[in-house]
Amino acid sequence: MSLVVTSGWYMTLAAVLFALGALGILIRRNALVMFMCIELMLNAVNLTFVAAGRALGNLDGQLAVFFVLVVAAAEVVVGLAIIVAIFRRRQSASVDELSELAG
Protein backbone atom coordinates (compact mmCIF):
# COMPACT_ATOMS: atom_id res chain seq x y z
CA MET A 1 0.00 0.00 0.00
CA SER A 2 1.50 3.28 -0.99
CA LEU A 3 0.42 6.78 -0.19
CA VAL A 4 0.90 9.39 -2.89
CA VAL A 5 1.48 12.81 -1.44
CA THR A 6 -0.10 15.25 -3.88
CA SER A 7 -0.10 19.03 -3.70
CA GLY A 8 -3.58 18.82 -2.22
CA TRP A 9 -2.00 17.44 0.97
CA TYR A 10 0.32 20.42 1.18
CA MET A 11 -2.54 22.81 0.69
CA THR A 12 -4.52 21.09 3.41
CA LEU A 13 -1.53 21.35 5.73
CA ALA A 14 -1.25 25.03 4.84
CA ALA A 15 -4.94 25.54 5.61
CA VAL A 16 -4.45 23.90 9.03
CA LEU A 17 -1.40 26.08 9.76
CA PHE A 18 -3.29 29.19 8.70
CA ALA A 19 -6.21 28.28 10.93
CA LEU A 20 -3.84 27.68 13.85
CA GLY A 21 -2.28 31.10 13.29
CA ALA A 22 -5.66 32.81 13.14
CA LEU A 23 -6.77 30.97 16.26
CA GLY A 24 -3.60 32.08 18.03
CA ILE A 25 -4.33 35.74 17.21
CA LEU A 26 -7.78 35.36 18.68
CA ILE A 27 -6.87 33.57 21.93
CA ARG A 28 -3.28 34.50 22.83
CA ARG A 29 -2.69 37.74 24.69
CA ASN A 30 1.05 38.28 24.41
CA ALA A 31 1.89 40.71 21.61
CA LEU A 32 5.01 38.76 20.68
CA VAL A 33 3.14 35.46 20.40
CA MET A 34 0.37 37.12 18.41
CA PHE A 35 3.03 38.45 16.09
CA MET A 36 4.47 34.94 15.68
CA CYS A 37 0.99 33.74 14.78
CA ILE A 38 0.84 36.33 11.99
CA GLU A 39 4.16 35.00 10.71
CA LEU A 40 2.73 31.48 10.83
CA MET A 41 -0.23 32.63 8.75
CA LEU A 42 2.07 34.24 6.18
CA ASN A 43 4.16 31.06 5.96
CA ALA A 44 1.00 29.02 5.45
CA VAL A 45 0.22 31.38 2.56
CA ASN A 46 3.69 30.73 1.13
CA LEU A 47 3.16 26.99 1.32
CA THR A 48 -0.16 27.37 -0.48
CA PHE A 49 1.47 29.45 -3.21
CA VAL A 50 4.26 26.95 -3.76
CA ALA A 51 1.97 23.91 -3.70
CA ALA A 52 -0.53 25.54 -6.06
CA GLY A 53 2.24 26.69 -8.39
CA ARG A 54 3.62 23.15 -8.51
CA ALA A 55 0.20 21.65 -9.16
CA LEU A 56 -0.63 24.16 -11.87
CA GLY A 57 2.80 23.96 -13.43
CA ASN A 58 3.35 27.71 -13.60
CA LEU A 59 5.83 29.95 -11.86
CA ASP A 60 3.52 32.70 -10.61
CA GLY A 61 3.09 30.98 -7.28
CA GLN A 62 6.83 30.65 -6.66
CA LEU A 63 7.23 34.30 -7.61
CA ALA A 64 4.53 35.44 -5.21
CA VAL A 65 6.41 33.80 -2.32
CA PHE A 66 9.30 36.25 -2.72
CA PHE A 67 6.96 39.20 -2.35
CA VAL A 68 5.28 37.70 0.71
CA LEU A 69 8.69 37.00 2.29
CA VAL A 70 9.87 40.57 1.75
CA VAL A 71 6.64 42.00 3.13
CA ALA A 72 6.88 39.71 6.17
CA ALA A 73 10.42 40.95 6.79
CA ALA A 74 9.26 44.57 6.60
CA GLU A 75 6.48 43.78 9.04
CA VAL A 76 9.00 42.25 11.46
CA VAL A 77 11.05 45.46 11.40
CA VAL A 78 8.13 47.70 12.26
CA GLY A 79 6.32 45.25 14.53
CA LEU A 80 9.28 44.38 16.73
CA ALA A 81 10.15 48.07 17.05
CA ILE A 82 6.65 48.85 18.31
CA ILE A 83 6.62 45.85 20.67
CA VAL A 84 10.05 46.77 22.10
CA ALA A 85 8.94 50.38 22.63
CA ILE A 86 5.88 49.18 24.52
CA PHE A 87 7.85 46.64 26.54
CA ARG A 88 10.42 49.22 27.61
CA ARG A 89 7.82 51.53 29.05
CA ARG A 90 5.46 48.98 30.61
CA GLN A 91 7.70 45.96 31.33
CA SER A 92 5.04 43.76 29.74
CA ALA A 93 4.00 42.74 26.26
CA SER A 94 0.49 41.66 27.18
CA VAL A 95 -2.18 43.29 25.07
CA ASP A 96 -4.67 43.04 27.93
CA GLU A 97 -2.82 45.80 29.73
CA LEU A 98 -3.21 48.08 26.74
CA SER A 99 -6.61 49.43 27.62
CA GLU A 100 -6.26 53.17 27.87
CA LEU A 101 -8.13 53.65 24.62
CA ALA A 102 -11.77 52.82 25.13
CA GLY A 103 -15.00 54.68 25.14
Next chain:
Amino acid sequence: MIPPPEINWFALLPLLVLGLGAAAVLLVDVQMKPHPKWLVRMAAAVLLATAAGALLQGWWLRRLEAGETVGTPLPFSGFLIVDRYAIFGTLLLAAIALLGLGAGQRFIVSLGRRAAEAIALVLLSTSGFMLMLSTPQLVMMFLGLEIGSISLYVVAGFSRQERQSEEAAIKYFLLGSFASAIFIYGVALVYAATGSLQLFEQQELLSRVAFVKPGVLLIGLALLIVGLAFKVTAAPFHGWAPDVYQGAPAGMVGFMAAAAKVGGFAALARIMATAFEGYIETWATVVAGIAVLSMIVGSFLAVVQSDFRRLLAYSGVAHAGFILTGIVAGEAGIGSIWFYLAVYTVQLVGAYAVVAAVSGASSAGSPLASYAGLAKRQPMLAHALTVLLLGMAGIPLTSGFIAKFGVFQDAFRAGFGWLVVVALLASVVSFFIYLRVIVTMYMEEPLEDRVLVLTVPLRLVLWTTLAMTVVFGLFPVPLLRLTAISLPL
Protein backbone atom coordinates in the same frame (compact mmCIF):
# COMPACT_ATOMS: atom_id res chain seq x y z
CA MET B 1 19.10 34.32 -23.60
CA ILE B 2 16.17 35.92 -21.87
CA PRO B 3 15.61 39.44 -23.20
CA PRO B 4 15.61 42.11 -20.48
CA PRO B 5 12.11 43.37 -19.71
CA GLU B 6 11.08 46.67 -21.22
CA ILE B 7 10.59 49.35 -18.60
CA ASN B 8 7.70 51.68 -19.23
CA TRP B 9 8.79 54.73 -17.25
CA PHE B 10 5.71 56.64 -18.27
CA ALA B 11 3.35 54.17 -16.58
CA LEU B 12 5.43 54.45 -13.42
CA LEU B 13 5.49 58.24 -13.46
CA PRO B 14 3.28 59.13 -10.43
CA LEU B 15 4.70 56.32 -8.29
CA LEU B 16 8.24 57.18 -9.28
CA VAL B 17 7.83 60.89 -8.52
CA LEU B 18 6.32 60.11 -5.13
CA GLY B 19 8.87 57.46 -4.15
CA LEU B 20 11.86 59.54 -5.23
CA GLY B 21 10.25 62.57 -3.59
CA ALA B 22 10.05 60.72 -0.26
CA ALA B 23 13.72 59.75 -0.57
CA ALA B 24 14.60 63.33 -1.50
CA VAL B 25 12.85 64.68 1.61
CA LEU B 26 15.00 62.41 3.80
CA LEU B 27 18.21 63.26 1.95
CA VAL B 28 17.59 67.01 2.00
CA ASP B 29 16.89 66.78 5.72
CA VAL B 30 20.16 64.97 6.37
CA GLN B 31 22.27 67.24 4.19
CA MET B 32 20.81 70.69 4.74
CA LYS B 33 18.83 70.43 7.99
CA PRO B 34 16.17 72.90 6.88
CA HIS B 35 13.30 74.05 9.08
CA PRO B 36 10.54 71.37 9.04
CA LYS B 37 8.24 73.95 7.45
CA TRP B 38 10.36 73.77 4.30
CA LEU B 39 10.16 69.99 4.26
CA VAL B 40 6.36 70.19 4.36
CA ARG B 41 6.43 72.61 1.45
CA MET B 42 8.77 70.30 -0.43
CA ALA B 43 6.40 67.37 0.17
CA ALA B 44 3.51 69.48 -1.11
CA ALA B 45 5.49 70.18 -4.28
CA VAL B 46 6.18 66.47 -4.69
CA LEU B 47 2.48 65.70 -4.36
CA LEU B 48 1.59 68.36 -6.92
CA ALA B 49 4.17 66.87 -9.30
CA THR B 50 2.61 63.45 -8.73
CA ALA B 51 -0.81 64.81 -9.62
CA ALA B 52 0.69 66.44 -12.71
CA GLY B 53 2.15 63.06 -13.67
CA ALA B 54 -1.26 61.45 -13.34
CA LEU B 55 -2.84 64.19 -15.48
CA LEU B 56 -0.15 63.58 -18.10
CA GLN B 57 -1.13 59.91 -18.11
CA GLY B 58 -4.75 60.95 -18.59
CA TRP B 59 -3.79 63.02 -21.61
CA TRP B 60 -1.80 60.09 -23.01
CA LEU B 61 -4.73 57.71 -22.44
CA ARG B 62 -7.04 60.01 -24.37
CA ARG B 63 -4.61 60.09 -27.29
CA LEU B 64 -4.24 56.30 -27.13
CA GLU B 65 -8.01 55.86 -27.34
CA ALA B 66 -8.16 58.25 -30.28
CA GLY B 67 -5.53 56.12 -32.01
CA GLU B 68 -2.99 58.97 -32.13
CA THR B 69 -0.29 57.08 -30.29
CA VAL B 70 0.73 53.50 -29.71
CA GLY B 71 1.35 51.66 -26.48
CA THR B 72 -0.44 49.46 -24.01
CA PRO B 73 -2.49 50.43 -20.99
CA LEU B 74 -1.23 47.20 -19.39
CA PRO B 75 2.56 47.65 -19.16
CA PHE B 76 4.99 45.31 -17.36
CA SER B 77 3.18 42.21 -18.69
CA GLY B 78 -0.01 43.28 -16.98
CA PHE B 79 1.52 44.08 -13.58
CA LEU B 80 0.47 47.73 -13.81
CA ILE B 81 -2.49 49.40 -15.43
CA VAL B 82 -3.00 52.89 -16.79
CA ASP B 83 -6.74 53.47 -16.92
CA ARG B 84 -9.07 56.28 -15.87
CA TYR B 85 -9.85 54.41 -12.66
CA ALA B 86 -6.20 54.42 -11.58
CA ILE B 87 -5.70 58.03 -12.67
CA PHE B 88 -8.70 59.31 -10.73
CA GLY B 89 -7.62 57.32 -7.66
CA THR B 90 -4.09 58.72 -7.92
CA LEU B 91 -5.40 62.28 -8.12
CA LEU B 92 -7.71 61.73 -5.17
CA LEU B 93 -4.93 60.23 -3.03
CA ALA B 94 -2.58 63.09 -3.91
CA ALA B 95 -5.28 65.58 -2.88
CA ILE B 96 -5.89 63.75 0.41
CA ALA B 97 -2.17 63.62 1.22
CA LEU B 98 -1.87 67.34 0.43
CA LEU B 99 -4.80 68.21 2.71
CA GLY B 100 -3.51 65.78 5.35
CA LEU B 101 -0.08 67.43 5.37
CA GLY B 102 -1.75 70.82 5.75
CA ALA B 103 -3.85 69.59 8.66
CA GLY B 104 -0.84 67.94 10.29
CA GLN B 105 1.64 70.73 9.57
CA ARG B 106 1.67 71.94 13.16
CA PHE B 107 2.26 68.44 14.50
CA ILE B 108 4.98 67.76 11.94
CA VAL B 109 6.80 71.01 12.71
CA SER B 110 6.59 70.23 16.44
CA LEU B 111 8.54 67.01 15.78
CA GLY B 112 11.68 68.99 15.02
CA ARG B 113 14.36 66.78 13.52
CA ARG B 114 12.02 63.80 13.28
CA ALA B 115 9.72 65.73 10.94
CA ALA B 116 11.37 64.42 7.78
CA GLU B 117 10.55 60.83 8.74
CA ALA B 118 6.88 61.64 9.29
CA ILE B 119 6.67 63.42 5.95
CA ALA B 120 8.46 60.62 4.11
CA LEU B 121 6.13 58.06 5.69
CA VAL B 122 3.07 60.01 4.55
CA LEU B 123 4.44 60.16 1.00
CA LEU B 124 5.39 56.46 0.97
CA SER B 125 2.03 55.45 2.37
CA THR B 126 0.33 57.45 -0.38
CA SER B 127 2.49 55.74 -3.01
CA GLY B 128 1.54 52.34 -1.59
CA PHE B 129 -2.18 52.98 -1.84
CA MET B 130 -1.64 54.40 -5.34
CA LEU B 131 0.07 51.17 -6.39
CA MET B 132 -2.82 49.27 -4.84
CA LEU B 133 -5.38 50.89 -7.12
CA SER B 134 -3.25 51.03 -10.27
CA THR B 135 -2.53 47.34 -10.65
CA PRO B 136 -4.64 44.45 -11.92
CA GLN B 137 -2.28 41.91 -10.35
CA LEU B 138 -3.19 40.60 -6.93
CA VAL B 139 0.34 40.21 -5.52
CA MET B 140 1.16 43.78 -6.58
CA MET B 141 -2.06 44.85 -4.91
CA PHE B 142 -0.91 43.14 -1.72
CA LEU B 143 2.45 44.86 -2.01
CA GLY B 144 0.76 48.25 -2.37
CA LEU B 145 -1.55 47.51 0.54
CA GLU B 146 1.42 46.67 2.74
CA ILE B 147 3.55 49.66 1.69
CA GLY B 148 0.58 51.84 2.57
CA SER B 149 -0.34 50.08 5.81
CA ILE B 150 3.13 49.53 7.30
CA SER B 151 3.88 53.24 6.86
CA LEU B 152 0.61 54.02 8.65
CA TYR B 153 1.48 51.72 11.60
CA VAL B 154 4.57 53.85 12.18
CA VAL B 155 2.64 57.11 11.76
CA ALA B 156 0.10 55.91 14.36
CA GLY B 157 2.89 55.52 16.93
CA PHE B 158 4.73 58.68 16.05
CA SER B 159 4.11 60.56 19.31
CA ARG B 160 6.59 58.41 21.19
CA GLN B 161 6.17 60.23 24.47
CA GLU B 162 2.43 59.50 24.55
CA ARG B 163 1.39 56.12 25.92
CA GLN B 164 -1.84 56.19 23.93
CA SER B 165 0.00 56.65 20.65
CA GLU B 166 2.02 53.49 21.34
CA GLU B 167 -1.13 51.61 22.17
CA ALA B 168 -2.74 52.78 18.94
CA ALA B 169 0.32 51.65 16.98
CA ILE B 170 0.41 48.11 18.40
CA LYS B 171 -3.33 47.63 17.96
CA TYR B 172 -3.19 48.92 14.41
CA PHE B 173 -0.13 46.79 13.69
CA LEU B 174 -1.47 43.50 15.04
CA LEU B 175 -4.94 43.76 13.52
CA GLY B 176 -3.70 45.33 10.31
CA SER B 177 -1.16 42.55 9.73
CA PHE B 178 -3.81 39.98 10.59
CA ALA B 179 -6.05 41.49 7.90
CA SER B 180 -3.20 41.56 5.38
CA ALA B 181 -2.47 37.88 6.05
CA ILE B 182 -6.14 37.07 5.44
CA PHE B 183 -6.07 39.06 2.20
CA ILE B 184 -2.96 37.34 0.85
CA TYR B 185 -4.35 33.91 1.77
CA GLY B 186 -7.39 34.84 -0.28
CA VAL B 187 -5.06 35.71 -3.15
CA ALA B 188 -3.32 32.32 -2.79
CA LEU B 189 -6.60 30.41 -2.86
CA VAL B 190 -7.93 32.33 -5.87
CA TYR B 191 -4.61 31.57 -7.58
CA ALA B 192 -4.92 27.89 -6.70
CA ALA B 193 -8.41 27.81 -8.21
CA THR B 194 -7.83 29.85 -11.35
CA GLY B 195 -4.10 29.42 -12.00
CA SER B 196 -3.55 33.14 -12.45
CA LEU B 197 -2.81 36.15 -10.29
CA GLN B 198 -3.95 38.66 -12.88
CA LEU B 199 -7.50 39.95 -12.69
CA PHE B 200 -8.09 40.02 -16.46
CA GLU B 201 -6.81 36.47 -16.93
CA GLN B 202 -9.02 35.36 -14.04
CA GLN B 203 -11.98 37.14 -15.57
CA GLU B 204 -11.36 35.45 -18.91
CA LEU B 205 -11.07 32.04 -17.26
CA LEU B 206 -14.07 32.48 -15.00
CA SER B 207 -16.27 33.52 -17.92
CA ARG B 208 -15.16 30.48 -19.92
CA VAL B 209 -14.92 27.67 -17.39
CA ALA B 210 -17.83 26.65 -15.21
CA PHE B 211 -16.47 25.50 -11.87
CA VAL B 212 -18.12 22.29 -10.79
CA LYS B 213 -16.89 22.67 -7.23
CA PRO B 214 -16.05 26.33 -6.74
CA GLY B 215 -15.21 25.76 -3.05
CA VAL B 216 -11.59 26.94 -3.06
CA LEU B 217 -12.45 29.88 -5.31
CA LEU B 218 -15.32 31.05 -3.13
CA ILE B 219 -13.35 30.72 0.11
CA GLY B 220 -10.57 32.75 -1.53
CA LEU B 221 -13.05 35.39 -2.63
CA ALA B 222 -14.54 35.55 0.87
CA LEU B 223 -11.07 36.00 2.40
CA LEU B 224 -10.30 38.81 -0.08
CA ILE B 225 -13.49 40.58 0.96
CA VAL B 226 -12.78 40.09 4.68
CA GLY B 227 -9.18 41.33 4.37
CA LEU B 228 -10.23 44.50 2.59
CA ALA B 229 -13.25 45.00 4.87
CA PHE B 230 -10.77 45.18 7.76
CA LYS B 231 -8.84 47.92 6.00
CA VAL B 232 -11.91 50.03 5.20
CA THR B 233 -13.31 49.54 8.75
CA ALA B 234 -16.50 47.76 7.73
CA ALA B 235 -18.35 45.95 10.54
CA PRO B 236 -17.80 43.37 12.00
CA PHE B 237 -14.12 44.02 11.24
CA HIS B 238 -14.00 47.58 12.58
CA GLY B 239 -12.89 46.89 16.17
CA TRP B 240 -9.46 48.49 15.81
CA ALA B 241 -10.54 51.75 14.17
CA PRO B 242 -11.92 53.74 17.16
CA ASP B 243 -8.90 52.90 19.33
CA VAL B 244 -6.37 53.69 16.62
CA TYR B 245 -7.98 56.95 15.55
CA GLN B 246 -8.32 58.02 19.18
CA GLY B 247 -4.73 57.32 20.08
CA ALA B 248 -2.83 58.30 16.93
CA PRO B 249 -1.36 61.82 16.62
CA ALA B 250 -4.26 64.24 16.09
CA GLY B 251 -2.72 65.90 13.06
CA MET B 252 -2.22 62.66 11.15
CA VAL B 253 -5.48 60.81 11.77
CA GLY B 254 -7.35 62.44 8.91
CA PHE B 255 -4.80 61.28 6.37
CA MET B 256 -4.56 57.81 7.94
CA ALA B 257 -8.29 57.19 7.82
CA ALA B 258 -8.90 58.72 4.40
CA ALA B 259 -5.99 57.15 2.51
CA ALA B 260 -6.67 53.63 3.81
CA LYS B 261 -10.34 53.96 2.84
CA VAL B 262 -9.57 55.12 -0.70
CA GLY B 263 -7.01 52.34 -1.26
CA GLY B 264 -9.19 49.61 0.23
CA PHE B 265 -12.40 50.51 -1.55
CA ALA B 266 -10.69 51.12 -4.89
CA ALA B 267 -9.01 47.69 -4.73
CA LEU B 268 -12.24 45.99 -3.63
CA ALA B 269 -14.27 47.59 -6.42
CA ARG B 270 -11.65 46.70 -9.02
CA ILE B 271 -11.47 43.05 -7.96
CA MET B 272 -15.24 42.71 -7.81
CA ALA B 273 -15.99 44.53 -11.04
CA THR B 274 -13.39 42.75 -13.19
CA ALA B 275 -12.43 39.23 -12.13
CA PHE B 276 -15.56 38.30 -10.23
CA GLU B 277 -18.08 40.20 -12.32
CA GLY B 278 -19.68 36.92 -13.32
CA TYR B 279 -20.09 35.85 -9.70
CA ILE B 280 -21.95 38.99 -8.69
CA GLU B 281 -24.97 37.10 -7.44
CA THR B 282 -22.76 35.17 -5.02
CA TRP B 283 -20.75 38.01 -3.54
CA ALA B 284 -23.31 40.83 -3.73
CA THR B 285 -25.38 39.24 -0.96
CA VAL B 286 -22.33 38.91 1.29
CA VAL B 287 -21.25 42.50 0.64
CA ALA B 288 -24.82 43.67 1.26
CA GLY B 289 -24.76 41.85 4.61
CA ILE B 290 -21.52 43.56 5.62
CA ALA B 291 -23.00 46.88 4.47
CA VAL B 292 -26.12 46.46 6.63
CA LEU B 293 -24.07 45.48 9.66
CA SER B 294 -21.67 48.41 9.15
CA MET B 295 -24.46 50.94 8.81
CA ILE B 296 -26.29 49.71 11.90
CA VAL B 297 -23.24 49.18 14.12
CA GLY B 298 -21.59 52.43 13.00
CA SER B 299 -24.65 54.63 13.40
CA PHE B 300 -25.79 53.29 16.73
CA LEU B 301 -22.41 53.02 18.41
CA ALA B 302 -21.47 56.53 17.26
CA VAL B 303 -24.42 57.88 19.24
CA VAL B 304 -23.03 56.69 22.57
CA GLN B 305 -19.42 57.89 22.15
CA SER B 306 -18.03 60.59 24.41
CA ASP B 307 -14.84 61.13 22.46
CA PHE B 308 -15.12 63.06 19.21
CA ARG B 309 -12.44 61.04 17.43
CA ARG B 310 -14.12 57.75 18.37
CA LEU B 311 -17.39 59.24 17.17
CA LEU B 312 -15.84 60.06 13.79
CA ALA B 313 -14.35 56.54 13.64
CA TYR B 314 -17.75 54.93 14.23
CA SER B 315 -19.40 57.25 11.75
CA GLY B 316 -16.65 56.10 9.38
CA VAL B 317 -17.90 52.53 9.90
CA ALA B 318 -21.38 53.68 8.89
CA HIS B 319 -19.95 55.47 5.84
CA ALA B 320 -18.09 52.28 4.88
CA GLY B 321 -21.52 50.63 4.90
CA PHE B 322 -22.95 53.33 2.62
CA ILE B 323 -20.07 52.91 0.17
CA LEU B 324 -20.49 49.12 0.20
CA THR B 325 -24.11 49.80 -0.75
CA GLY B 326 -22.72 51.13 -4.03
CA ILE B 327 -20.36 48.17 -4.45
CA VAL B 328 -23.23 45.64 -4.61
CA ALA B 329 -24.23 47.22 -7.94
CA GLY B 330 -20.97 45.91 -9.48
CA GLU B 331 -19.49 47.85 -12.36
CA ALA B 332 -22.58 50.08 -12.61
CA GLY B 333 -21.90 51.47 -9.15
CA ILE B 334 -18.28 52.50 -9.63
CA GLY B 335 -19.02 56.11 -10.62
CA SER B 336 -21.06 56.68 -7.46
CA ILE B 337 -18.46 54.97 -5.29
CA TRP B 338 -15.77 57.32 -6.59
CA PHE B 339 -18.01 60.32 -6.01
CA TYR B 340 -18.82 59.18 -2.48
CA LEU B 341 -15.17 58.42 -1.67
CA ALA B 342 -13.95 61.76 -3.02
CA VAL B 343 -16.57 63.73 -1.14
CA TYR B 344 -16.41 61.80 2.13
CA THR B 345 -12.64 61.46 2.48
CA VAL B 346 -12.19 65.20 1.90
CA GLN B 347 -14.77 65.95 4.60
CA LEU B 348 -13.04 63.44 6.87
CA VAL B 349 -9.66 65.15 6.50
CA GLY B 350 -11.37 68.51 7.13
CA ALA B 351 -13.10 67.26 10.28
CA TYR B 352 -9.86 65.79 11.63
CA ALA B 353 -8.14 69.08 10.82
CA VAL B 354 -10.57 70.71 13.26
CA VAL B 355 -9.71 67.97 15.78
CA ALA B 356 -6.02 68.77 15.33
CA ALA B 357 -6.69 72.47 15.96
CA VAL B 358 -8.79 71.82 19.07
CA SER B 359 -6.42 69.22 20.53
CA GLY B 360 -3.48 71.59 20.21
CA ALA B 361 -0.22 70.16 21.47
CA SER B 362 -1.61 67.06 23.17
CA SER B 363 -2.14 64.35 20.64
CA ALA B 364 -4.23 61.72 22.39
CA GLY B 365 -7.97 61.74 22.83
CA SER B 366 -10.50 64.44 21.99
CA PRO B 367 -13.34 64.34 24.55
CA LEU B 368 -16.56 65.85 23.23
CA ALA B 369 -16.59 68.15 26.25
CA SER B 370 -13.62 70.06 24.83
CA TYR B 371 -15.85 71.07 21.91
CA ALA B 372 -18.40 72.73 24.20
CA GLY B 373 -18.88 76.35 23.24
CA LEU B 374 -16.42 76.13 20.38
CA ALA B 375 -18.54 78.69 18.52
CA LYS B 376 -17.58 81.28 21.16
CA ARG B 377 -13.94 80.30 21.45
CA GLN B 378 -13.13 80.08 17.76
CA PRO B 379 -16.16 80.66 15.48
CA MET B 380 -14.27 79.77 12.30
CA LEU B 381 -13.61 76.21 13.55
CA ALA B 382 -17.18 75.73 14.72
CA HIS B 383 -18.69 76.96 11.46
CA ALA B 384 -16.32 74.82 9.40
CA LEU B 385 -17.00 71.69 11.44
CA THR B 386 -20.76 72.32 11.21
CA VAL B 387 -20.71 72.43 7.42
CA LEU B 388 -18.45 69.36 7.21
CA LEU B 389 -20.65 67.38 9.60
CA LEU B 390 -23.81 68.38 7.72
CA GLY B 391 -22.05 67.19 4.59
CA MET B 392 -21.27 63.83 6.21
CA ALA B 393 -24.87 63.57 7.36
CA GLY B 394 -25.98 64.02 3.75
CA ILE B 395 -28.10 67.15 4.14
CA PRO B 396 -29.38 68.50 0.79
CA LEU B 397 -27.26 71.26 -0.77
CA THR B 398 -24.09 69.58 0.48
CA SER B 399 -21.97 67.17 -1.53
CA GLY B 400 -22.79 64.38 0.94
CA PHE B 401 -26.42 64.38 -0.22
CA ILE B 402 -25.51 63.86 -3.87
CA ALA B 403 -23.04 61.14 -2.85
CA LYS B 404 -25.60 59.21 -0.80
CA PHE B 405 -28.25 59.65 -3.49
CA GLY B 406 -25.85 58.17 -6.07
CA VAL B 407 -24.97 54.97 -4.20
CA PHE B 408 -28.56 54.38 -3.06
CA GLN B 409 -29.82 54.80 -6.61
CA ASP B 410 -27.30 52.29 -7.96
CA ALA B 411 -28.11 49.76 -5.24
CA PHE B 412 -31.83 50.18 -5.93
CA ARG B 413 -31.34 49.63 -9.67
CA ALA B 414 -29.32 46.49 -8.91
CA GLY B 415 -32.35 45.10 -7.09
CA PHE B 416 -31.29 45.81 -3.51
CA GLY B 417 -34.34 47.84 -2.50
CA TRP B 418 -34.29 46.47 1.06
CA LEU B 419 -30.67 47.56 1.45
CA VAL B 420 -31.61 51.11 0.45
CA VAL B 421 -34.39 51.14 3.06
CA VAL B 422 -31.89 50.12 5.79
CA ALA B 423 -29.43 52.70 4.48
CA LEU B 424 -32.04 55.47 4.63
CA LEU B 425 -32.92 54.56 8.23
CA ALA B 426 -29.22 54.50 9.15
CA SER B 427 -28.81 57.95 7.55
CA VAL B 428 -31.54 59.31 9.79
CA VAL B 429 -29.88 57.86 12.90
CA SER B 430 -26.47 59.14 11.86
CA PHE B 431 -27.93 62.62 11.42
CA PHE B 432 -28.46 62.76 15.19
CA ILE B 433 -24.81 61.91 15.83
CA TYR B 434 -23.68 64.98 13.96
CA LEU B 435 -26.48 67.14 15.36
CA ARG B 436 -25.30 66.30 18.87
CA VAL B 437 -21.83 67.65 18.13
CA ILE B 438 -23.26 70.80 16.55
CA VAL B 439 -25.48 71.41 19.57
CA THR B 440 -22.47 70.95 21.87
CA MET B 441 -20.51 73.53 19.91
CA TYR B 442 -23.21 76.20 19.75
CA MET B 443 -25.48 75.76 22.77
CA GLU B 444 -23.11 74.87 25.59
CA GLU B 445 -20.78 77.11 27.52
CA PRO B 446 -17.05 76.67 26.96
CA LEU B 447 -15.28 74.65 29.65
CA GLU B 448 -11.84 76.09 28.92
CA ASP B 449 -10.59 79.29 27.37
CA ARG B 450 -7.29 78.15 25.92
CA VAL B 451 -6.56 80.17 22.78
CA LEU B 452 -6.83 78.01 19.66
CA VAL B 453 -4.17 78.80 17.11
CA LEU B 454 -5.07 78.40 13.45
CA THR B 455 -2.01 78.11 11.25
CA VAL B 456 -2.16 79.22 7.63
CA PRO B 457 -2.04 75.66 6.18
CA LEU B 458 -4.84 74.64 8.53
CA ARG B 459 -6.97 77.56 7.37
CA LEU B 460 -6.29 76.59 3.77
CA VAL B 461 -7.34 72.99 4.48
CA LEU B 462 -10.53 74.11 6.20
CA TRP B 463 -11.47 76.51 3.40
CA THR B 464 -10.71 73.92 0.69
CA THR B 465 -12.72 71.15 2.33
CA LEU B 466 -15.59 73.58 3.03
CA ALA B 467 -15.58 74.85 -0.53
CA MET B 468 -15.61 71.30 -1.91
CA THR B 469 -18.48 70.30 0.38
CA VAL B 470 -20.62 73.25 -0.66
CA VAL B 471 -19.62 73.59 -4.32
CA PHE B 472 -20.05 69.90 -5.13
CA GLY B 473 -23.37 70.04 -3.32
CA LEU B 474 -24.66 72.94 -5.43
CA PHE B 475 -22.90 72.12 -8.71
CA PRO B 476 -22.14 68.39 -8.65
CA VAL B 477 -22.29 67.88 -12.41
CA PRO B 478 -18.59 68.34 -13.31
CA LEU B 479 -17.43 65.91 -10.61
CA LEU B 480 -20.27 63.51 -11.45
CA ARG B 481 -19.18 63.51 -15.10
CA LEU B 482 -15.57 62.90 -14.10
CA THR B 483 -16.38 60.02 -11.74
CA ALA B 484 -18.77 58.49 -14.28
CA ILE B 485 -15.92 58.03 -16.78
CA SER B 486 -13.34 56.92 -14.17
CA LEU B 487 -14.05 53.26 -14.85
CA PRO B 488 -11.65 50.33 -14.78
CA LEU B 489 -10.47 49.03 -18.12
